[in-house]
Amino acid sequence: MITCTINGKKLTSDADPETPILWFVREHAGLTGTKYSCGMALCGACTVHLNGQPIRSCVVPISAAEGQSITTIEGLSNNGLSPVQKAWIDHNVPQCGYCQAGQIMSATALLASNPAPTDEDIDVAMSGNICRCGTYPRIRAAIHTAARNMKNP
Amino acid sequence: MLDKNLSRRAFIQGAAVVGSGLTVGIDLASGVALAGDAPSFSFPNPWLRIDAKGITFVLDKTEMGQGVLTAMAMIIAEELDVDLEQLTIETAPADRIYGTFTDLGVQMTGGSSSIKSTWHPLKIIGATARQLLINAAAKIWHVEPAECRAESAIIYHDVSGRRGSYASFADAAAQLPVPVPTFKNPNTYRYVGKSRNKMDAKAHVTGVTKYGVDTALDKMLTCSIVRCPFIGGSVKSYEDSLVKKSPGVRYIIKLPYGLAVVADTYWQAKKAAELLTVVWNEGELGALSSASIRGQFEAGAKDGGKKIRHEGNIPKLGKASKEIIDAVYETPYLAHATMEPQNCVASVTKDFCEVWAPTQTPGLCMEVARDITGFSTDKIKIHTTSIGGGFGRRLLADFVAEAVTIAKEVPAPVKIIWSREDDFHHDFCRPASYNLMSGGIDKSGMPLYWKHLIVSPSILSYFIPQAMSAMMPAWIPVCIGKSIGGAVGSGFHGLIADDTATEGAKDLTYRIPNIQVDYHQVDPGVPVGFWRSVGHSHQAFMVESFIDELAHLAGQDPYKYRRKLLAAHPRNLAVMDRVAAEIGWSRAAPKGVFRGIAQHSSFGSYCAQAMEVRVDLEGKIKILRVVVAFDCGQIVNPDGVKSQIEGAIIFGLSAALKGEITYELGKVQQNNFNDYQVMRMNETPVIEVHIISSDQAAGGVGEPGVPPVAPALANAIFAATGIRHRRLPMRVL
Ligand code: FES
Numbered sequence: 001m002i003t004c005t006i007n008g009k010k011l012t013s014d015a016d017p018e019t020p021i022l023w024f025v026r027e028h029a030g031l032t033g034t035k036y037s038c039g040m041a042l043c044g045a046c047t048v049h050l051n052g053q054p055i056r057s058c059v060v061p062i063s064a065a066e067g068q069s070i071t072t073i074e075g076l077s078n079n080g081l082s083p084v085q086k087a088w089i090d091h092n093v094p095q096c097g098y099c100q101a102g103q104i105m106s107a108t109a110l111l112a113s114n115p116a117p118t119d120e121d122i123d124v125a126m127s128g129n130i131c132r133c134g135t136y137p138r139i140r141a142a143i144h145t146a147a148r149n150m151k152n153p
Numbered sequence: 154m155l156d157k158n159l160s161r162r163a164f165i166q167g168a169a170v171v172g173s174g175l176t177v178g179i180d181l182a183s184g185v186a187l188a189g190d191a192p193s194f195s196f197p198n199p200w201l202r203i204d205a206k207g208i209t210f211v212l213d214k215t216e217m218g219q220g221v222l223t224a225m226a227m228i229i230a231e232e233l234d235v236d237l238e239q240l241t242i243e244t245a246p247a248d249r250i251y252g253t254f255t256d257l258g259v260q261m262t263g264g265s266s267s268i269k270s271t272w273h274p275l276k277i278i279g280a281t282a283r284q285l286l287i288n289a290a291a292k293i294w295h296v297e298p299a300e301c302r303a304e305s306a307i308i309y310h311d312v313s314g315r316r317g318s319y320a321s322f323a324d325a326a327a328q329l330p331v332p333v334p335t336f337k338n339p340n341t342y343r344y345v346g347k348s349r350n351k352m353d354a355k356a357h358v359t360g361v362t363k364y365g366v367d368t369a370l371d372k373m374l375t376c377s378i379v380r381c382p383f384i385g386g387s388v389k390s391y392e393d394s395l396v397k398k399s400p401g402v403r404y405i406i407k408l409p410y411g412l413a414v415v416a417d418t419y420w421q422a423k424k425a426a427e428l429l430t431v432v433w434n435e436g437e438l439g440a441l442s443s444a445s446i447r448g449q450f451e452a453g454a455k456d457g458g459k460k461i462r463h464e465g466n467i468p469k470l471g472k473a474s475k476e477i478i479d480a481v482y483e484t485p486y487l488a489h490a491t492m493e494p495q496n497c498v499a500s501v502t503k504d505f506c507e508v509w510a511p512t513q514t515p516g517l518c519m520e521v522a523r524d525i526t527g528f529s530t531d532k533i534k535i536h537t538t539s540i541g542g543g544f545g546r547r548l549l550a551d552f553v554a555e556a557v558t559i560a561k562e563v564p565a566p567v568k569i570i571w572s573r574e575d576d577f578h579h580d581f582c583r584p585a586s587y588n589l590m591s592g593g594i595d596k597s598g599m600p601l602y603w604k605h606l607i608v609s610p611s612i613l614s615y616f617i618p619q620a621m622s623a624m625m626p627a628w629i630p631v632c633i634g635k636s637i638g639g640a641v642g643s644g645f646h647g648l649i650a651d652d653t654a655t656e657g658a659k660d661l662t663y664r665i666p667n668i669q670v671d672y673h674q675v676d677p678g679v680p681v682g683f684w685r686s687v688g689h690s691h692q693a694f695m696v697e698s699f700i701d702e703l704a705h706l707a708g709q710d711p712y713k714y715r716r717k718l719l720a721a722h723p724r725n726l727a728v729m730d731r732v733a734a735e736i737g738w739s740r741a742a743p744k745g746v747f748r749g750i751a752q753h754s755s756f757g758s759y760c761a762q763a764m765e766v767r768v769d770l771e772g773k774i775k776i777l778r779v780v781v782a783f784d785c786g787q788i789v790n791p792d793g794v795k796s797q798i799e800g801a802i803i804f805g806l807s808a809a810l811k812g813e814i815t816y817e818l819g820k821v822q823q824n825n826f827n828d829y830q831v832m833r834m835n836e837t838p839v840i841e842v843h844i845i846s847s848d849q850a851a852g853g854v855g856e857p858g859v860p861p862v863a864p865a866l867a868n869a870i871f872a873a874t875g876i877r878h879r880r881l882p883m884r885v886l
Pocket residue numbers: 035036037038039040041042043044045046047056057058059
């Protein structure tokens with residue numbers, strides 16, 4: 001039996017403890033905002049937060065989340081849009097959108113630890129997230145905007 | 154092919170009450186390959202419905218990030234005079250009628266054609282509906298229509314102060330004769346030509362958007378497929394006793410090319426599939442390798458090719474030239490690598506088939522399902538989902554065929570999910586090409602002749618057999634449609650040249666007195682398909698690199714050299730001039746910075762790019778800046794266009810610098826994003842997009858930004874290093 005908290009809700013399941021968090025949230029918790037794309041921690045599409053830290057959920061088994069707290073894109077903000085999500089809309093970032101949950105989770109974690117990231121900081125934090133539609137320039141701009149807005153809400 | 158100038162032949166066929174309310178659509182009078190499909194033609198295709206539920210716009214195109222949903226809604230909202238927020242967007246079902254406006258007559262989203270082909274029809278639909286509603290209001294109010302006006306879905310009669318909503322006049326409007334629409338004056342546009350964020354952006358950033366892979370149905374099972382790693386290979390024997398015992402496994406289904414493990418969840422299916430032992434038949438391509446493919450291309454090149462474009466007189470010109478260059482240019486097979494791997498959900502019962510597919514071609518999915526189930530089309534329903542990247546991969550319906558085949562064997566809905574490895578191993582790649590280029594210059598340095606032999610597989614010989622039955626009238630039995638398709642497809646082998654291999658090369662825009670472009674189709678047997686900008690994606694590299702070579706051979710500035718040869722192509726010239734001005738071509742670049750330029754027109758649009766690069770001490774290239782000038786004629790959503798161009802630059806850079814599918818012993822050698830690299834945030838240069846607005850017909854937007862990327866970069870690298878890259882990818886990062 002696995003017990004963990006997902007987006008503030010406690011969940012108990014008899015899923016195989018080796019199930020990656022990605023497939024656990026998608027298939028057991030029914031939260032499909034977190035995406036599969038590579039399954040090998042190469043693309044970042046599956047990024048979620050485990051106790052606030054960004055992880056590639058495709059390679060972390062749910063057993064590692066026993067008693068811990070997972071946040072997915074669906075749980076990022078419980079009142080409207082988060083500043084990062086707002087900045088994403090203002091910069092018209094998403095194209096197909098498939099990578100964007102992972103991008104937003106990575107960016108949110110970056111801003112939590114570094115409220116005023118430089119371009120180099122963004123490169124380091126975001127280069128694990130692939131976007132085949134090529135929205136990187138807008139992601140960069142949106143992170144700067146979100147940082148500004150979080151400082152002067 | 155359809156006449157692109159739809160406005161002359163298109164007319165509103167009728168407006169009718171459907172339940173209650175007004176449904177407006179459009180139909181083409183004649184010359185359409187679908188003629189004879191009586192039921193579909195007897196009603197106007199529903200693109201717009203106005204009833205008690207509101208104003209519904211039925212989107213017949215697939216939104217895959219290119220912004221077509223927003224742009225098409227903007228056109229309708231503009232002419233209909235409603236607020237964008239007042240429109241409810243509904244996805245169209247698969248229906249032959251929606252094939253009307255595509256080149257192949259199949260309901261599809263591709264070829265950068267959506268706005269190009271629907272701009273006029275959508276305007277006609279919107280404007281006609283508005284006029285009908287005004288006429289209905291005027292009739293009820295006993296006033297002249299000219300005294301009424303429409304705004305935000307309300308009709309006003311200002312003189313008397315009367316007003317009423319569109320919905321309140323919808324039933325009456327449906328009874329009136331269809332008027333000839335008057336379009337809005339473009340100067341009064343509220344939406345068209347003004348930037349608008351994507352209507353689906355909020356759903357994307359909150360994780361709400363449902364892609365194909367997110368489809369969840371009651372009792373649905375999920376499937377992982379172990380596929381033969383050999384291209385064209387099959388299952389010889391297998392041992393599955395461990396799999397059967399694995400938790401959650403329900404069915405193991407043998408396919409010709411693999412085994413489908415169906416379980417309660419994907420993870421269970423995937424884990425169990427790893428326990429299979431399979432012995433494979435290698436098939437006919439077991440010895441295939443990238444080296445053997447290159448050998449086939451080289452041998453093909455020795456035999457020359459079929460005439461594609463011949464002007465002037467080439468043979469004697471080698472000697473007449475002051476100087477000549479002979480060069481071999483090569484481009485590799487490329488994967489699409491959509492972020493969402495292929496997937497599909499299908500449910501097949503005794504008498505009904507339902508499919509949820511992330512597809513660019515619902516029309517083709519319908520035919521595939523019809524073929525496999527034997528059901529008539531009224532017993533099949535195709536749901537088009539949001540898609541996590543298309544780039545041409547999802548024009549094929551192989552994954553739909555697979556899901557329906559498996560679902561036939563399983564008494565529950567089944568979802569198939571391809572792994573990333575499946576996706577790389579079993580893609581329909583952008584074909585490789587091998588090119589012999591030869592050019593000579595005269596005493597003044599200007600080109601005297603241009604010779605280009607293209608050796609490459611044909612995409613259409615793979616696509617046509619699949620698509621043919623979707624293009625046939627519905628009353629032709631599917632087996633006949635397919636066999637015609639097969640005949641036409643195999644007919645491509647050597648009989649006629651395939652445009653998709655030569656486009657971009659045959660329409661060389663430079664004024665050169667002697668031109669010879671030939672094509673030799675060589676098919677090594679690797680499945681190939683459409684890939685963002687198709688033939689242009691490789692041919693622009695040859696053409697724009699080679700003209701640069703001639704400019705340098707002549708000792709002339711590559712920009713000014715091109716200018717002299719483009720007098721007959723003012724739009725090509727205009728984008729070149731703009732990009733040169735924006736990057737400051739006439740001024741010297743900063744120390745250590747070097748520039749390259751390229752221009753290319755495709756899909757009815759014109760794109761020029763200039764790049765600045767720097768070389769570091771280890772000889773690695775850093776791309777500093779990409780400047781783009783783009784003319785796509787009529788623009789609906791400028792920021793949407795800009796974001797497509799930005800994306801195209803990054804997509805093009807991935808291909809120019811990294812992308813390559815190779816083969817060894819019959820297998821694809823790349824597996825995942827570690828050995829098939831794509832551009833990432835830290836490698837992305839500054840991108841500046843300059844849009845030239847014009848009132849010319851709308852051109853394509855999704856693809857034309859890709860072709861100039863590789864040559865502009867290669868030309869900049871040549872300027873920086875003196876090394877001429879004639880083979881992609883350029884591994885210089
Ligand atoms: S799916 Fe986890 S990093 Fe790609």
